[in-house]
Amino acid sequence: MSEEKKLFKVTIDNITVDVEPGTTILNAARMIGGEVTPPAMCYYSKLKNSGGKCRTCLVEVAAGSTADPRPMPKLVASCRTTVMDGMIVKNITSERVLDARAGVVEFLLLNHPLDCPICDQAGECHLQDLSYEHGKEGTRYEFKRRTFKKHDLGEYIQLHMTRCILCYRCVFTADQLTNKRVHGVLDRGDHAEIATYIEKSLDNDFIGNVIDVCPVGALTDKTFRFKNRVWFTKPVDAHRDCSKCCGEVQLWMRGDEVFRVTARKDEWGEVKDSTKGGPGWICNECRFEKKDAKDWTIDGPTQVNRHSVISQGHYVNVVKPKETLPDVMGGRGPKLLMNIHTVSEVNRPEIELSKIQGPAHSDDFKNSLDNGK
Template identity: 80%
Template sequence: MSEQQLFKVTIDNITIEVAPGTSILQAARSIGGDVAPPAMCFYSKLQGSGGKCRTCLVEVSKGSEKDPRPMPKLVASCRTTVMDGMEVKNITSPKVVDARAGVVEFLLLNHPLDCPICDQAGECHLQDLGYEHGKAGTRYEFQRRTFKKHDLGPYIQLHMTRCILCYRCVFTADQLTNSREHGVLSRGDHSEIATYIEKSLDNDFIGNVIDVCPVGALTDKTFRFKNRVWFTKPVDAHRDCPTCSGKAQLWMRGDEVFRVTARKDEWGEVKDTADGKPGWICNECRFEKKAANDWVIEGPSVINRHSVIAQGHYLGLKKPEETIVKVMSGQQPRFFMDIHDVSGVNKPNIELSLINGPATSDVFNETKKD
């Protein structure tokens, strides 16, 4: 049997060989760095995803060796397959840079600027997209569309006002669960992700819709308002789970586990396990295993140094030498006051990570009474 012929494709003046049927986006990701276009709706683990957000537009300056004519318009790289001899421009094309800034502006037309109170802040793909490819100002002067918040079961809250209609959560529910209870209702600017007659999402794997959401539209109710991700320490951990792979990422602060998510790769997608399957995790691992002794902690997660989360990254950290004892001629420092004696907040007997639901003042006060 003869070996499969590979196609040569040049992206931003870098030539690589890929298998036939590979999309331009996947070919660019194999190069990495800024050569890879951003993607808000495409998700390699979900069949049928892509082609909706248009942030991955690229310019094809040469179609192939057999037909070297350029494509007349910018194309979505996630839905366009490579041809032998194809030449593609991403960040080297002024057309792409301008078009991408326009797409970002469209995505932000109705998106609320509530990053200071959004739980997705610090790991939001739309934040990164706006910072890297958007413009400094906006021309939009009209009232933004708004929706009411909905609880989709005991663990998930839907904030539709933040949604960009990437459809990832719909594909996730379609392909990971036995039945899908939510989808896109209405048309045009009235389109929204919703459940039919407020049904609850309670399938064993439905929590994965939180991981695939690129914005703060679907959030973990057990983590809401409890901490900022850059104050937590992400570590890789695993447990013997009969339902899923059991390989997860714990977001810890001290000894407390504030939330559990699936492990992510450099593109923000769920990592594959050792057997090559997507590392989706079940609801039990995600929402109910919030104690450190429930897991076998492997070590700190590898975080991109450009991420704001990297500021709490402890891998390779060298602690400065303690000098107080030396300055005090060998005497240990004395304990003058316990802050809990004079403060009415943050009681030492209350752990935020164990509060069932958002850490609002009402919930916190009820927990203190108990």
């Protein structure tokens, strides 16, 4: 009979949870969920060695463990600090944490351009959410911002380095999903940038996943660029038989048109595990080349986190308010006072304009008495 694995008790913002040894504070907080969970811009559970760079997940350890209840003198990165039995952690209940997090957000925004109105990432940008929830109203930075020219990283990906926060996620993704990584971080300090040095093309079958892991609008899909706003599209889950990847994706549709294809993501903005087991990374063929609804089997609307602006208009199981007009009128429906087709001298009465396929043509508005003139 196998021995039961001992669990550690950790208390985060006065909520206690049992976790396995070796669990980080961040993952323990994610088991609780809600506002207890610290934000993370560089940590990605599917990528080895990620985390520890952005410092947005700083927390205060008020008691190290039951054996050693002394507090840790400094704030620690919750994505890199493992729990101990009896550890007490403060996140949103600590003024030190909230002040430090506001400072980190200010640093991240020092060189970040204020181009949310034209950025394709707007509406699903983690930095937008972070600055709204933990940032300050203004900035004290008065110097010229760092700028870079845009780079085309192959046929499908564009790099807007000015927006990059150097989270390294795309570097880890290319290193762990592709056979040979050709891009990385060049230079140091304020001159550090994500680049391929001699502007090579990123053409591996799975390199499109760097778009999904980017928390800001630094890496964008050129096939979707400036096509639509994400909150105007409807995300639906879909799948297809693919020999390269799991084939389980999220289609972003408006009407019957597929504007873009991405991997399915969880509430933390990370790629979900596929139903077949393993991470749900998708290949370039599924992402960039299958933009027709008939290429996919639609599973249903995506369960969108209501915290996101994308969820507007896409709520599931919402009851439509009852129509009160028939009750007021004794059960009768509203009476049509005027049929525009009978009085209009512009519209042709035999044509229903709402049923015209495509945009209306001038011929559709000519009266039959005009005899085509």
